Amino acid sequence: MKVEIYNALVARSAMTRRGLLKGAAGIGGLAALGGLGLGAGARPALAQDNLRAEILKIPGVGAGSPTDADWQKVGEMCLGPTKANVAEGEFAGVELTFMGLNNQNLHNFLFRGFLKPWEAYTGAKINWIDLAQADYNPRLQQSIATGTVDFDIVEMGAPFEGDTAGQGLLDEMPDWVKAQIDMDDYVNYLKPPVGTWDGKVYRITIDGDCHTFSYRNDYFTDAAITAATGLTAPPTTWQQVNDFTKKVKGQKDPLTGLDAYGYLDPLKGWGGFGFYFLEDRATAYVKHPSSPAFLFEPETMKPLVNNAGWVQAIQDVMDAIPFGPSDQINADPGTTAFQQFLAGTGSALCWWGDVGSMAKTSDTSVVGEVTGFSINPGSEKVYNWQTQAWETPESPNFAPNMAYLGWGIYVTKNVSGDEKKRKAAWSAAAHLGGKDISLWMAAYPSGFQPYRNSQFNYDEWEAAGYDRAYIEDYLGSNLDSYNHPNAAIEPRIPGIFQYYSVAEDELAKGYAGQYKSAQETADAIAAAWEKITDQIGRENQIKLYKASLGM
Amino acid sequence: MSDTGDLLHVVTNDDISPGRQAFGKAIVWASLALLAATALVQTLDRTGALPIGLSNWRPTLYAYVLFSICLCWSQVLIRGEQGKRVLFVLPAALFVISLVVFPLIFGMMIAFSNWNLSSPDGRQFNGLDNVRQMWSDPFYWNALGNMVWYLLAIIVEYAIAFGLALLLNAQIRARKFFRVAFLLPLMLSPVAVSWMVGKSMLEVRFGPIANLARFLGWEDPSFFSSPELARATIMVLDAWTYIPFMMIMILAGLQAIPKDVQEAARVDGASAWRGFWEVTFPLMLPVSITAILIRIIFKLKLADIIINLTSGGPGGATDSVTSFIYREYRDRSNVGYGTLLAMVYLVLIIIFMTILMKLADRWMRPKY
Numbered sequence: 001m002k003v004e005i006y007n008a009l010v011a012r013s014a015m016t017r018r019g020l021l022k023g024a025a026g027i028g029g030l031a032a033l034g035g036l037g038l039g040a041g042a043r044p045a046l047a048q049d050n051l052r053a054e055i056l057k058i059p060g061v062g063a064g065s066p067t068d069a070d071w072q073k074v075g076e077m078c079l080g081p082t083k084a085n086v087a088e089g090e091f092a093g094v095e096l097t098f099m100g101l102n103n104q105n106l107h108n109f110l111f112r113g114f115l116k117p118w119e120a121y122t123g124a125k126i127n128w129i130d131l132a133q134a135d136y137n138p139r140l141q142q143s144i145a146t147g148t149v150d151f152d153i154v155e156m157g158a159p160f161e162g163d164t165a166g167q168g169l170l171d172e173m174p175d176w177v178k179a180q181i182d183m184d185d186y187v188n189y190l191k192p193p194v195g196t197w198d199g200k201v202y203r204i205t206i207d208g209d210c211h212t213f214s215y216r217n218d219y220f221t222d223a224a225i226t227a228a229t230g231l232t233a234p235p236t237t238w239q240q241v242n243d244f245t246k247k248v249k250g251q252k253d254p255l256t257g258l259d260a261y262g263y264l265d266p267l268k269g270w271g272g273f274g275f276y277f278l279e280d281r282a283t284a285y286v287k288h289p290s291s292p293a294f295l296f297e298p299e300t301m302k303p304l305v306n307n308a309g310w311v312q313a314i315q316d317v318m319d320a321i322p323f324g325p326s327d328q329i330n331a332d333p334g335t336t337a338f339q340q341f342l343a344g345t346g347s348a349l350c351w352w353g354d355v356g357s358m359a360k361t362s363d364t365s366v367v368g369e370v371t372g373f374s375i376n377p378g379s380e381k382v383y384n385w386q387t388q389a390w391e392t393p394e395s396p397n398f399a400p401n402m403a404y405l406g407w408g409i410y411v412t413k414n415v416s417g418d419e420k421k422r423k424a425a426w427s428a429a430a431h432l433g434g435k436d437i438s439l440w441m442a443a444y445p446s447g448f449q450p451y452r453n454s455q456f457n458y459d460e461w462e463a464a465g466y467d468r469a470y471i472e473d474y475l476g477s478n479l480d481s482y483n484h485p486n487a488a489i490e491p492r493i494p495g496i497f498q499y500y501s502v503a504e505d506e507l508a509k510g511y512a513g514q515y516k517s518a519q520e521t522a523d524a525i526a527a528a529w530e531k532i533t534d535q536i537g538r539e540n541q542i543k544l545y546k547a548s549l550g551m
Numbered sequence: 552m553s554d555t556g557d558l559l560h561v562v563t564n565d566d567i568s569p570g571r572q573a574f575g576k577a578i579v580w581a582s583l584a585l586l587a588a589t590a591l592v593q594t595l596d597r598t599g600a601l602p603i604g605l606s607n608w609r610p611t612l613y614a615y616v617l618f619s620i621c622l623c624w625s626q627v628l629i630r631g632e633q634g635k636r637v638l639f640v641l642p643a644a645l646f647v648i649s650l651v652v653f654p655l656i657f658g659m660m661i662a663f664s665n666w667n668l669s670s671p672d673g674r675q676f677n678g679l680d681n682v683r684q685m686w687s688d689p690f691y692w693n694a695l696g697n698m699v700w701y702l703l704a705i706i707v708e709y710a711i712a713f714g715l716a717l718l719l720n721a722q723i724r725a726r727k728f729f730r731v732a733f734l735l736p737l738m739l740s741p742v743a744v745s746w747m748v749g750k751s752m753l754e755v756r757f758g759p760i761a762n763l764a765r766f767l768g769w770e771d772p773s774f775f776s777s778p779e780l781a782r783a784t785i786m787v788l789d790a791w792t793y794i795p796f797m798m799i800m801i802l803a804g805l806q807a808i809p810k811d812v813q814e815a816a817r818v819d820g821a822s823a824w825r826g827f828w829e830v831t832f833p834l835m836l837p838v839s840i841t842a843i844l845i846r847i848i849f850k851l852k853l854a855d856i857i858i859n860l861t862s863g864g865p866g867g868a869t870d871s872v873t874s875f876i877y878r879e880y881r882d883r884s885n886v887g888y889g890t891l892l893a894m895v896y897l898v899l900i901i902i903f904m905t906i907l908m909k910l911a912d913r914w915m916r917p918k919y
Contacts, residue, residue: 141668141884167671258756269862271882327755329865330775345756495669501882505690505867512778512866535885536670 051077052460055440061465066444071113078437079117081180082427091424092123096415098428099129100155101136106447107155107407111432118431124424126153137497144169152415152425158194158203158405162493164412165197166544171411173201177426181433185452187482189402189489193550204433206441207406208451210481211280213377214355216347218370222254234348237396238284238377241348242316248347249323255366256344261325264346265317266333267511269504272497276403277333278507280350282313283488284379287399291386292549294399294488295499296529301542303529305503306522308390309383314510315518321511329511342367350376352403353449353478373477375400375484399488400481406451409433450475451482492548495536502528565631575628582614582621589614619645662894666887674887681891691892693867694875695899697782701853701871704786705846709839711790712797717827719798720805730802737795744792745859753784778868781861785869788856793849797842804838805831840911844904851900872896 055077058070098115101107108130115126129151131139140156143149144163156164164170181204183191189210195203215234219225226232229247231240245262253260266277286309287294296303304310321328325345337355340346342365349355359371378396383389409429415422431437435454442450443464450456456479462468481487490496503525510521533541590611595601623641626634663681666674685691719730736744752760755773764772775781808831816826854873857863863870863878872892880889 138881145666145668145673145886163669268864325755326771327773327776330773330781330861332862339754343756494671495667495884498667498669498883498885501878505863505878508862508864509866512864512868514866532667532883535665535667537672540671 051080052436052439053463055436056443056460056464058440061443068109068113071110072116074437074440075114075431076117078114078431078434078440079121081434082118082121082431085176085180085430086122086423086427088121089123091420091427094122094124094421094424095127096124096152096421096425096428097127097129097150098153098155099131099139099151101447102130102132103447106445110441110446111155114432114437115428118428122424122427124428126428140164149412149414152412152421153429154410154412155206155407156410157407158492159490159496160492161195161197161202162491162496162544162548164410165202166492166494166540166547169413170197170202171413171416171422171425173204173411174423174426177204177430180430182435185435185454187451187453187479189482189484189487190405190451193548194405194489194492195408196550197544197547202410203408204410204429205406205408205451206433206438207408207448208478208482209352209402209404209406209449210478210487211276211350211352211376211401211403212477212481213348213350213374214341214359215372215374216255216367216370217372218254219248219260219347222251225251225254225260234372234374236374236377238281238313238316238379241377242320244348245320246323253344253347255370258345259325261346262323262348263320264331264336264340264349265320265324265328266331266336267317267321267329267508268332268335269501269508270332270334272500272504273404274333274504275500275507276401277350278313278317278503279403279488280376280401281316282310283399283401284377284397285309285312285381286383286385287397287486287488288382288384288386288391289397289486290384292489292551293385293491295491296533296545297385298546298549298551299542301533301538301545303526304385305529306519306526307383307385307388309385311518311522312383314507314521318511318518338364350401353474373473375477375481397486398484399486400484402481402487402489405490405492407448450478453483491545493541493545495532498532498536499529502532563632567629567631572629575625578621578628579618579625582618586611586614586618615649658890658894661887662891664887666885668884668886677887681888682895684888685892685895690867690870690875691872694863694870694872697868697870698851698853698872700782701786701789701850702847704790705843705850708790708794708846709797709843712794712842713801713835713839715794715798716801716805719802730799733798734795736792737799739792741789741792741855742859744788745856748791749784749788749856749860775861775865778865781865781869785856785860788860789850789853793846796849797846800842800845801835801838804835808834836915840915844907844911847904847907848900851896 055074058073058077059066098108098111100111102109108128112126112128118124119126140154140160141163143151144167149169154164161170178201183201186205187208190205190208192201195201195205213234217234219229220232220234225248228251229244231244235241235244241263248260248262251260252258265281266274268274283294286304286307294304325331325340331340333351336346336349337351341349341351341355342359344366355371359365359368375398378398380396381390381392382397384391409432411422411425411429415425435452438448438452439455439460440446441448442455443461443466456475458468458472458475461471461475506515506521506524506528509515509524510518515521515524592601592603593605593608593611596603596605619642622645623638626637626641628634630637660676661674663676663678664674665677665680715733719726719733723729739747748760752758753774755761755771761772761774773780774784812830812834813826816830821829852873853871854877857869857871857874858877861869863874873896876889876892876896879885879892883889
């Protein structure tokens with residue numbers, strides 16, 4: 001869990017010692033029942049439940065931030081699966097190098113604590129390469145480009161799989177690891193093909209990501225606004241969102257009394273990440289249920305970004321500009337979320353989960369009690385790139401945007417030649433991606449979001465001391481997106497952020513009126529994408545793109 | 552000891568044997584041959600023609616160090632005391648060559664390569680393709696065009712800096728306080744300026760400057776909404792940071808002018824304006840030109856405020872060459888093209904500055 005989300009949940013739960021004890025007592029009671037013996041068949045399950053409840057008590061929700069001692073304790077308690085596959089002292093003399101992040105003193109810091117008992121048990125030693133987020137991409141890319149991959153285990157985002165797995169730099173996951181980490185428990189969108197290349201599995205997932213739709217409930221109850229917009233419930237399609245955005249102009253915000261605005265589009269680039277926000281609109285138009293592709297044609301890598309569906313999305317943004325705040329042209333996604341939406345400007349946006357949690361706790365947020373969540377809006381019509389025609393489905397086409405695919409742990413080819421070292425690397429990675437340890441990471445500050453179906457068992461959260469209503473609200477919108485059958489899943493091809501970055505530059509020109517139309521803007525993006533594809537190598541990109549789509 | 556030649560500066564007149572000279576020449580040529588051979592073998596290894604599995608270029612580096620030592624030693628062997636004199640400079644020169652010339656050569660190699668870090672093919676020489684791409688790249692030319700606007704702003708900055716320097720040079724109250732106060736913006740990091748001023752004080756809804764503008768009758772004080780306004784705002788923020796720098800240089804110049812020159816002009820009946828325009832300003836020209844040249848160099852590197860505030864927008868209106876190269880290099884891992892853009896920019900800067908300095912030199916030369 002991210003720090004701010006944890007703080008939000010703790011604040012929301014208004015955790016008291018009594019509440020904590022109540023939860024603990026319940027768990028203790030269950031443990032006692034288990035001790036009485038409810039039948040041999042129930043014992044392993046209860047022992048498992050007991051472990052999950054026990055680790056959630058470290059250090060206790062609302063009892064301050066966990067420390068290294070807590071991480072080590074959790075790591076020790078979750079060693080069971082490791083012990084089942086590795087003998088004590090089996091990796092004596094093995095040294096591994098682990099490269100990861102040091103964001104917010106989490107990530108690698110947690111891993112160190114979790115892996116300390118693993119090192120003590122197995123006899124292996126781990127050396128650490130800690131990187132700041134900003135240094136991560138250049139370090140990884142330079143290691144790959146210069147052939148100096150000096151790490152055995154790497155914490156990496158799925159979008160980089162094209163740069164690593166696609167270039168044969170990763171080691172394939174052994175079957176015993178798949179069993180140890182229970183991969184069937186992953187939410188749908190993180191199941192293969194994510195984490196795989198050419199049918200081979202490489203990734204141990206430790207995180208999940210997606211965009212959800214956040215909106216202001218009070219805009220649908222305020223008399224003046226509802227009279228103007230005709231909407232008494234949140235919009236569920238982009239057509240409704242666009243209509244609402246236009247009609248709400250001229251009204252006053254019920255909370256701040258300032259001018260009211262509808263949906264907030266970030267119009268300024270954000271190092272490539274800004275493109276996700278055009279995708280939020282576009283996926284509903286262009287992600288047809290019959291194909292996983294929505295950015296490129298899989299057989300040719302011809303960009304789809306200038307087809308009618310994408311152009312419609314760009315046109316929607318352009319049409320909304322006159323109805324948005326006056327300085328919107330200079331608003332990046334960070335501005336729309338933290339300076340606008342949370343500060344009471346605008347009534348809807350698509351973002352990662354941070355907005356939901358910060359709405360409740362951030363000092364600058366004024367919208368804590370009036371914010372609701374759902375999956376991203378759908379569309380009444382969907383463009384089928386294969387038939388090159390618009391279709392009107394019976395119900396709107398929803399395609400939630402799985403923007404960035406979360407972090408995973410990967411093992412590099414460096415260990416492939418040494419079976420002992422290889423097993424050690426995978427064992428360490430599997431320890432971090434274990435089912436029980438992941439529940440703890442989802443419940444406490446770790447930098448990681450839930451990514452397993454088992455993490456959405458709200459009873460466990462409630463027993464641990466969380467407020468049930470809020471946890472259902474917070475996790476529910478994510479779960480609905482994660483498991484959506486038509487989720488738009490990011491292609492994991494080399495240089496994917498290069499495509500996004502250059503698109504941001506062209507979109508900025510389009511939004512500033514330097515291109516004649518949305519179509520011309522989209523054509524400029526497509527031309528720039530073609531250049532990147534040619535530069536990186538078209539044939540290889542096609543191969544990797546198809547592999548990433550599982551085709 | 553010889554009784555001819557440079558007797559004044561020679562301490563010991565060496566009697567160098569032909570054998571010693573031959574040895575000196577031999578070690579130079581031998582170490583040079585070793586360096587060339589090592590470099591050749593490494594190149595062949597790298598290209599795959601002679602795969603011997605060298606993991607880095609350290610052997611060539613060590614051969615270069617050996618060659619440098621032999622070259623220095625040979626100077627003494629061959630030329631005696633004259634050679635010892637050379638040793639005062641030669642090691643430093645070799646060091647500079649290693650740090651400047653070699654990286655420049657590598658930089659040029661990268662600039663004429665197709666090298667996208669995401670490409671599995673690695674770096675490939677592509678001749679003038681990057682130049683051609685640059686020639687037809689509207690973003691680069693747009694950024695260069697913006698740089699002209701940014702540079703023109705220096706004229707206004709100079710005028711303001713001169714005015715402030717004159718004020719601080721006058722007998723005003725709390726002069727020392729104002730000198731420190733006026734210098735404060737220069738002490739701030741441009742990143743801090745862009746966040747504190749650009750993103751907070753100029754924020755359209757709650758920023759105090761925006762509120763003041765609203766109070767003064769500007770209905771929608773949005774400082775980055777139109778291309779012209781956004782560019783002007785960037786200029787103002789950059790000027791606010793660096794005007795104190797020009798001001799302090801000009802102030803130092805003003806204080807160096809003898810007071811009797813102005814007094815003589817006043818005795819001759821010159822008005823305050825003529826006293827400034829005919830006496831002070833011409834005397835300040837050398838300082839002014841230096842201040843402006845240094846300011847131009849700073850301005851050509853303008854990037855941090857833009858990256859933080861506008862990312863070059865709206866629609867590229869505020870993009871500087873450096874901020875564009877930053878996006879090309881960092882966000883798109885386009886190392887070859889990004890390096891070429893930087894190299895071309897460097898050449899343009901050198902040409903521009905050379906012309907400017909020649910003109911300044913001609914302008915400042917006494918006319919009489």
